[in-house]
Amino acid sequence: MPTVGIIGTGLIGRAWANVFARGGWDVRLWDPDAAALANAPNLIAKALQDVARHGLATDPAAAAKRIGVATSLEDAVRDVAFVQENGPERVEAKLEIFARLDAAAPASAILASSSSAIVASRFTEKLKGRARCLIAHPVNPPHVVPIVELCGAPWTAPETVTRARAIYEEVGQVPIEVKQEIDGFILNRMQAVLLSEAMRLVGEGFVSAEDLDKTIRDGLGLRWAFMGPFETIELNAPQGTPDYCARYGETLYKLSSRPVTPDVWGKENVARAVESWGRAPSSADILKKQRWRDDRIAALVAHKRAQPKAE
Numbered sequence: 001m002p003t004v005g006i007i008g009t010g011l012i013g014r015a016w017a018n019v020f021a022r023g024g025w026d027v028r029l030w031d032p033d034a035a036a037l038a039n040a041p042n043l044i045a046k047a048l049q050d051v052a053r054h055g056l057a058t059d060p061a062a063a064a065k066r067i068g069v070a071t072s073l074e075d076a077v078r079d080v081a082f083v084q085e086n087g088p089e090r091v092e093a094k095l096e097i098f099a100r101l102d103a104a105a106p107a108s109a110i111l112a113s114s115s116s117a118i119v120a121s122r123f124t125e126k127l128k129g130r131a132r133c134l135i136a137h138p139v140n141p142p143h144v145v146p147i148v149e150l151c152g153a154p155w156t157a158p159e160t161v162t163r164a165r166a167i168y169e170e171v172g173q174v175p176i177e178v179k180q181e182i183d184g185f186i187l188n189r190m191q192a193v194l195l196s197e198a199m200r201l202v203g204e205g206f207v208s209a210e211d212l213d214k215t216i217r218d219g220l221g222l223r224w225a226f227m228g229p230f231e232t233i234e235l236n237a238p239q240g241t242p243d244y245c246a247r248y249g250e251t252l253y254k255l256s257s258r259p260v261t262p263d264v265w266g267k268e269n270v271a272r273a274v275e276s277w278g279r280a281p282s283s284a285d286i287l288k289k290q291r292w293r294d295d296r297i298a299a300l301v302a303h304k305r306a307q308p309k310a311e
Helices: 013-024 035-050 060-065 090-104 159-170 186-203 209-224 230-233 240-257 267-277 282-304
Strands: 003-007 026-030 068-070 082-085 111-112 132-136 147-151 172-176
Touching: 003 013, 013 026, 013 035, 013 060, 013 082, 013 132, 026 035, 035 060, 035 068, 035 282, 060 068, 082 090, 090 111, 111 159, 132 159, 147 159, 159 172, 186 209, 186 267, 209 230, 209 267, 230 240
Parallel strands: 003 026, 003 082, 026 068, 082 111, 111 132, 147 172
Antiparallel strands: 132 147
């Protein structure tokens, strides 16, 4: 049975442990925070039970037993086939962690970072094993949202990306390849545009925050749950994508031509958006709703997997 070393046991690290354990891998956890590390196995076991209700884990008890705790980073990556790093989103932290990983992990092991926006070239250039390093950016929470963005540095070996793709597919994820480095990768860049426009529309008084959420949840989101933007526009014109662009391209250009300026994310506009939203949940409230969110996403993923694919 292959082993994965999970470095960092916050929300993302625990979710990755869930993914690999239910995918049949042995999992070795490490975190510099002793309390977080001690609590992680029980939290992962509970999450495995949660996703099992939707058929996303066939034997959650057995999966939980495959999870172990290491006493050091070096112990966590000893004899592993794969490493998933989930440390702080700071270049300095990743430089230190990856230097230790490169020195301790077997030469054949892939070193993947869950970085949300920092490209691999910023912290892997001087490593002896830099050819085996890449970004594997998940979406929170990755144990129910399967997409993972694979992005190598200029020196990442092509076979590293190929092997990583095969491993993520093996454990039930949906990997995509970002063909060249770009800050934020693909999903966060798409998300940034949508969120910026949402903040502008609410902040400038065109719509309430609640109604904007309905627009996505009960509108665009229904299509986007099973189709991407290119498939969407292909089906929205009789002759497909070229026809759609000819009909609506100029209009869409005009609607999207206003640049995002700093004031969209400035304190005054954020305050207006927060006031429109009208909610101030506690940390406990957010944690409770996070579990609700994860359960709903798991149910949606299970539904999608049960449906026939379009021909």
